[in-house]
Amino acid sequence: MSINLNRFNRVNRKKIFNRIERTKKSAIPQAPKRPPLLHPQFDISALTEIFLSKLSASSSTYQSVDCLSLVPQLVLQYAEKYNTNKTLVTNLDPFLNSDEPPWDWPNALSLSTPPATGNEAIGLSYASTAIAETGSLVLSASKQNPTTVNFLTDHHIIILNEQDIVPNIESMWKRLSLSAGNMPRAINIITGPSRTADIEQTIQLGAHGPRSLHLLLLTQPSPY
Amino acid sequence: MKPGKPTSPETQSNPPIHSETSSNQALFFKAKSSEALLDDTLQQALKKAQGGFIEKRSQAIADVENFDSYKQQAQLVKNHTLDHLAYYLTQFEENVTKNGGHVHWASTPEQLNNIILHICERRDAKSVTKGKSMISEEANLNAALEAAGIDVTETDLGEYIIQLAKEPPSHIIVPAIHKTRQQVEALFRETHDLGERDLDNIAALVDEARLQLRQKFLDADVGITGANMLIADTGSAMVVTNEGNGDLTATLPKVHIVTASIEKVVPDLESASAILRVLARSATGQPITSYTSLFSGPSGIEDLDGPDEFHVILLDNQRSQMLGSPFEDMLKCIKCGACLNHCPVYSAVGGHAYGWVYPGPMGSVLTPLMTGLKQSSDLPNASTFCGRCEEVCPMGIPLPELLRQLRNKEHEDHLTSWKTRFSLKGFMWGIQHPRVFHWITKTLRMILANSVLTRLLEKHVLTSWYSSKELPKNYSKGTFMEQYQQDSKQKKSKQKKS
Numbered sequence: 001m002s003i004n005l006n007r008f009n010r011v012n013r014k015k016i017f018n019r020i021e022r023t024k025k026s027a028i029p030q031a032p033k034r035p036p037l038l039h040p041q042f043d044i045s046a047l048t049e050i051f052l053s054k055l056s057a058s059s060s061t062y063q064s065v066d067c068l069s070l071v072p073q074l075v076l077q078y079a080e081k082y083n084t085n086k087t088l089v090t091n092l093d094p095f096l097n098s099d100e101p102p103w104d105w106p107n108a109l110s111l112s113t114p115p116a117t118g119n120e121a122i123g124l125s126y127a128s129t130a131i132a133e134t135g136s137l138v139l140s141a142s143k144q145n146p147t148t149v150n151f152l153t154d155h156h157i158i159i160l161n162e163q164d165i166v167p168n169i170e171s172m173w174k175r176l177s178l179s180a181g182n183m184p185r186a187i188n189i190i191t192g193p194s195r196t197a198d199i200e201q202t203i204q205l206g207a208h209g210p211r212s213l214h215l216l217l218l219t220q221p222s223p224y
Numbered sequence: 225m226k227p228g229k230p231t232s233p234e235t236q237s238n239p240p241i242h243s244e245t246s247s248n249q250a251l252f253f254k255a256k257s258s259e260a261l262l263d264d265t266l267q268q269a270l271k272k273a274q275g276g277f278i279e280k281r282s283q284a285i286a287d288v289e290n291f292d293s294y295k296q297q298a299q300l301v302k303n304h305t306l307d308h309l310a311y312y313l314t315q316f317e318e319n320v321t322k323n324g325g326h327v328h329w330a331s332t333p334e335q336l337n338n339i340i341l342h343i344c345e346r347r348d349a350k351s352v353t354k355g356k357s358m359i360s361e362e363a364n365l366n367a368a369l370e371a372a373g374i375d376v377t378e379t380d381l382g383e384y385i386i387q388l389a390k391e392p393p394s395h396i397i398v399p400a401i402h403k404t405r406q407q408v409e410a411l412f413r414e415t416h417d418l419g420e421r422d423l424d425n426i427a428a429l430v431d432e433a434r435l436q437l438r439q440k441f442l443d444a445d446v447g448i449t450g451a452n453m454l455i456a457d458t459g460s461a462m463v464v465t466n467e468g469n470g471d472l473t474a475t476l477p478k479v480h481i482v483t484a485s486i487e488k489v490v491p492d493l494e495s496a497s498a499i500l501r502v503l504a505r506s507a508t509g510q511p512i513t514s515y516t517s518l519f520s521g522p523s524g525i526e527d528l529d530g531p532d533e534f535h536v537i538l539l540d541n542q543r544s545q546m547l548g549s550p551f552e553d554m555l556k557c558i559k560c561g562a563c564l565n566h567c568p569v570y571s572a573v574g575g576h577a578y579g580w581v582y583p584g585p586m587g588s589v590l591t592p593l594m595t596g597l598k599q600s601s602d603l604p605n606a607s608t609f610c611g612r613c614e615e616v617c618p619m620g621i622p623l624p625e626l627l628r629q630l631r632n633k634e635h636e637d638h639l640t641s642w643k644t645r646f647s648l649k650g651f652m653w654g655i656q657h658p659r660v661f662h663w664i665t666k667t668l669r670m671i672l673a674n675s676v677l678t679r680l681l682e683k684h685v686l687t688s689w690y691s692s693k694e695l696p697k698n699y700s701k702g703t704f705m706e707q708y709q710q711d712s713k714q715k716k717s718k719q720k721k722s
């Protein structure tokens with residue numbers, strides 16, 4: 001839907017650009033060359049280790065899993081640990097290899113499909129990549145990973161393939177290979193649970209988003 | 225404005241900008257800071273905050289190998305972008321459009337408000353949630369929305385608290401830093417339907433806000449966030465938060481509006497990474513915040529959630545005038561707040577004394593440039609020039625030098641008091657006339673050598689400065705020139721004798 005601001009925008013845009021161009025910063029028709037930038041380097045052989053130590057520093061927890069079929073049981077255990085109700089929202093099922101369903105959901109879990117409504121205690125998502133430098137998990141909005149699951153649930157569980165850990169922020173962008181016109185609506189770089197220090201500078205987890213963040217690190221390649 | 229009737233953003237009249245945080249409040253820095261120093265609760269809150277930030281930042285910097293090189297990379301990015309601002313803004317606009325979003329241009333804060341009102345009205349919006357946005361503070365957007373009958377809720381916990389208290393922010397990243405836990409509890413008791421609930425600890429307060437705001441998120445028609453960076457190459461807005469409120473604001477309502485100023489644009493995601501690396505470390509001492517999110521348009525056909533409209537409003541508000549001026553460096557500011565946290569003046573008086581939305585050293589530079597030096601002439605003088613702000617600024621902004629230039633400008637524009645101007649003139653004349661100068665220094669020395677006269681001066685003439693200080697005592701044998709002459713005479717007579 002186009003809105004009726006076009007003329008207003010044209011006039012203002014022109015004014016702003018005139019002011020910018022009046023200074024030494026003239027508009028160059030061709031792309032200027034950005035100076036090359038340095039990226040921090042990390043020991044490639046120790047990526048998992050670095051990643052997990054940063055992840056723990058962000059108040060997240062993790063456990064290694066060697067088979068996807070274990071996931072439902074671990075989700076249930078997690079719910080029991082936090083003593084929450086057993087409601088789970090996830091959209092991963094349709095994306096798993098259908099020839100060979102990797103998991104069965106136990107009856108104890110009550111499953112719903114996204115978008116999350118705020119009534120589900122646990123969200124389960126899949127991170128396409130993770131950053132060792134910061135201990136972050138990266139989730140792109142898609143049919144498989146709707147953004148509401150990352151923010152409206154009380155506890156967030158994320159699955160990650162170990163080989164998807166990249167060294168630094170720049171290598172993560174490269175891995176996602178993004179370009180204008182083909183952007184996911186939202187990309188969330190998630191580093192720990194939601195937190196605030198707005199009252200007396202005391203850190204409190206679970207401000208608006210998840211109160212806890214748990215990683216299931218798949219040590220065997222998954223069928224995604 | 226009557227809801228439902230479309231208005232042109234050009235002609236519509238708005239409530240006066242900054243009705244609460246009126247920009248001419250910056251005129252009263254002296255009075256307000258004296259008040260702040262006597263406010264026990266404020267002093268208690270400031271004391272609690274002090275130190276925490278400084279320690280966390282220095283730890284975060286010690287944790288990385290070479291923070292100076294991080295700073296260098298971030299500065300390279302900003303310098304380059306400002307040199308080609310028009311190019312990158314054009315590229316950003318093109319790519320947002322490619323992603324299915326809309327870019328709007330606002331020269332003034334009033335125009336920004338008008339564009340937002342226009343969008344809200346077209347979507348018949350009744351309620352708006354907001355993520356933290358300093359740009360909307362510049363425009364006093366909340367007042368404009370409320371005047372249009374739209375329910376607006378700040379969702380950053382700190383912003384929510386000060387919205388309830390009807391106060392402006394007192395810090396750019398921790399807006400309610402001046403409030404104690406007891407004050408927050410009292411505010412919640414006053415405004416929420418609490419029943420018997422206990423609120424006697426911070427966890428309970430945060431939970432209470434979570435509960436109240438959750439419903440607001442779900443009910444909102446429009447979500448407005450700021451942006452820490454705009455990525456030209458991908459047409460995206462990057463929003464950095466710890467609470468996740470920015471993401472809920474950007475995801476749940478049907479319309480997402482991003483408000484940002486023109487200097488927030490960076491060439492690409494690699495450039496953004498360089499700035500991210502210094503931003504959170506300087507701000508809260510974290511390597512990265514809990515949530516760093518990239519928003520690039522309305523949701524696609526495949527998406528199961530997200531807004532169906534995506535707008536970015538770019539505000540100028542004097543920034544294009546700063547470009548190419550002696551104050552251009554200020555456009556490199558990434559609003560990390562480190563200069564506030566390390567400023568002895570800010571730490572003593574808090575943010576409200578500065579009178580507008582930007583406090584501390586960066587505010588003392590920005591406020592005069594945006595609202596006029598005449599309205600804020602105290603601010604460039606609210607500095608001891610200790611230089612800590614420049615030292616901790618990740619973007620290497622020479623804040624003391626910029627303040628000095630503003631003081632200069634103040635003098636040139638005849639905004640300094642007649643007393644100052646008169647004394648400076650007198651001083652200039654004095655030092656150009658050696659005889660007069662020597663006579664004055666001689667007299668002054670004699671006064672300072674006499675404790676009774678010194679006391680009289682302190683108690684009755686120089687009262688405002690010396691009521692809490694002492695004049696230096698002078699027990700020398702004479703002024704420098706007197707001693708020098710004496711010495712030369714003695715030497716000469718000795719030479720003669722030998």
Ligand code: SF4
Nearest residue numbers: 557558560561563617
């Ligand atoms: S002036 Fe520097 S230290 Fe102060 S907020 Fe801006 S970037 Fe941070």
